[in-house]
Each structure stands twice: as structure tokens, then as C-alpha cells.
Amino acid sequence: MKKLEELVRPNIWSLSPYTSARDEYQGKDAKVFLDANENPYNDPVNRYPDPLQRELKQRISVIKGVPADSIFFGNGSDEAIDLMYRIFCRPGIDNAVAIEPTYGMYGVCADINDVEYRRVLMDENFQPDADKLLAAVDANTKLIFFCSPNNPSGNNIDRSVIDKVLDSFDGIVIVDEAYIDFAGVPSYLRQLESRPNLIVLQTFSKAWGMAGIRLGMAFAQPEIIGIMNKVKYPYNINMLTQQRAIEEVMQHDRVKNWVDSILKERTRLMDEFRKLNCTIKVYPSDANFFLARVKDATATYNYLVDCGIIVRNRSKIALCGNSLRVTIGTAPENNALLDALKKV
Ligand code: PMP
16 A cells, blocks of 8 residues: 555645534533533533544444444445545546446545546446456556445445455555445455555444434544544534434344344345346345346336335446346335236
8 A cells, every 4th residue: 555645635634624622622520611602501402512423433343343543433424435535536636446336426426526437347247357447547546446235236246356456456445335234244344454545334324224313434544534534524423413323322233133134025025026027137135125127127117106116216327227226125115016016
């Protein structure tokens, strides 16, 4: 890996970050807080939240087996994705490489930040080729994005490809593990210590069932986390989100039960989906959704909308012609989908 100083944009490297009142005084013993221009009434939401979410980080550190100083929380993992560009990529100069097709926000954030986004097409089984990815790299490539399990294809990306890129590329490699709890393979978190150029993204939006509170995680070496903390908005995770996440983390056994039910339903729904008249192919899934090629995706999508059932039409995405992406719901929700499709 190049030195971090060579990878980070010079203005970010030399940035003096904003210091908030809650950064300056961190003790809990004081009785009178007259430092942050808050309103003294309407306890507790009158107070600014902890800018570094220390209590939540301690708890997640135990669950994930990652030191607290290697954890960043964002307003969804989308915030962390955007920060990657803002920290590492000089607008109009640097570029990022990503597998294609994959999660759309990597490309959108590249566009927003005026960063060239190089899509490297996978094979028809949605597996990338390490040499093709590395061939797309030039001296101004700062980031390579993997998503595993991948959205929208649903499959785990071949680890030997990710490992080869991690070994060979001297910039930052991002492995987005939003769906890892459904994947049945180990997380890349275990490689954080040995791989200084690795950033792993996870989220509370999927297996944890908290998409509504907007909380995403990035894991990386403490020096990178320190730079993310410098660049983020001072109070990016609001108090209600922090509190709710702490409560949920204390009963995180529930997550395993949810995942077990979703995995059982995934097997059943995919088996049943294969038997439908409209289905051409159901792709294998390691996530809480699957991709299916059907005879006419737009007609099927519109028919389902008329039935009050919404799936995702991915037909315009590379390698996904006539394909629908179906999230695994509860058994009654999945039955409603199957019943509707059995009628066509
Ligand atoms: N990564 C992937 C692969 C996703 O599919 C999504 C959401 N669909 C996200 C990240 C964003 O998750 P969050 O809700 O944490 O912003």
C-alpha cells in the first residue's frame, strides 16, 4: 500500500477539523453545561449527541471483535461511501474502479464528487476477474469497490479475487458487506489487522432490521477512521439513533432468529419461484433477496404493482436483462407474491 499521506487528498490531510463543544469537554461529572448554546429546557433532546458515539462503539466492538478505534458510524453506510470519495479522490483527477453490476451508490457518489468511475463487467455468473480489475487501475486510481454478497446479483464474490486485489493494489479496497449476515461465509473484518488498505462496510439496515434509524458502519485501521472522523459532520449520528441502536444491541440475539427465518423463507421462496411459468432462471443467493430472470420483467413488475406487491425491476442494469430483484419477506408476504404470480 502507498503511504496514507499519498492516498489522501492534500486538503483533507492538512485539514484542521471543527471542534465541537462536546469534543472539547468529554467528562460526565459536570452538573452545569453552558458550553454549547443549547436550550436548557426539553431534556434530553435539548443536548447535542456524543459526536463519536462512544457507548455504541464499545458495544459494537465486543459484538464484532474489532477495537473501538477501528469503527466509524455513518448516517447509513451511504455516508461512509460518500466519505471515501471526499477523503481519497481529487475531483476531476482521481478515479475509482468497481465491479459491475453492483450497488448504485458507488457510481452516484463518484458522479457527485466529480470522480471518474470505472465499471469492470463481471462474468455471467456475476464473478469478477482480478486481472481485469487491476488492468483498469492507473496511477490516479484511489479506490476499488467490492460488494459481497453483491447487490443486485445476491451472490458472494469469489474471495480469491478480492484477496488478489488486496495483495496487488496499492490504494484502498472497500468490501461492502451490507448482506454478510445472510452469507454463510466469514467477514473480511478478520483481515483488518493484516491489511492496512482494507475498509469493510456493514449496516444496521438489513439483518439488524433498523433501516429506519439510518446507521451504517465502516471498519478500518485507526488512522483511516481518524480521517473519517475529521471530515464527517460533527454530530452525524443523532441522539435518538444512538439510543435506539444501543437498546437493540442489548437484545441482539433477536437478529440471529430473524436471519434464520429469512434464510428458511429464502430457500422456500426461491424453490417455488423456479416453478412459476414466468420464470426463466433464479440466480443463487447469499443475501436476503434474490435475482430472477423472467420472460418479461416489465410486464411482471407492472402486474405485481397492480396487485399491490412491489419488487425491484433491474432490467436496465448490466447483465440483468429481464431480471427482477425480490426481497425475502415474511411467509405471508412471500405467499402473496407466489399466489399473484401463479395466476399469470
Ligand atoms: N450497501 C449495499 C450493498 C446496499 O444494498 C445498501 C442499501 N440497499 C447499502 C449499502 C446502504 O445501506 P444503508 O442503509 O446503511 O445506507
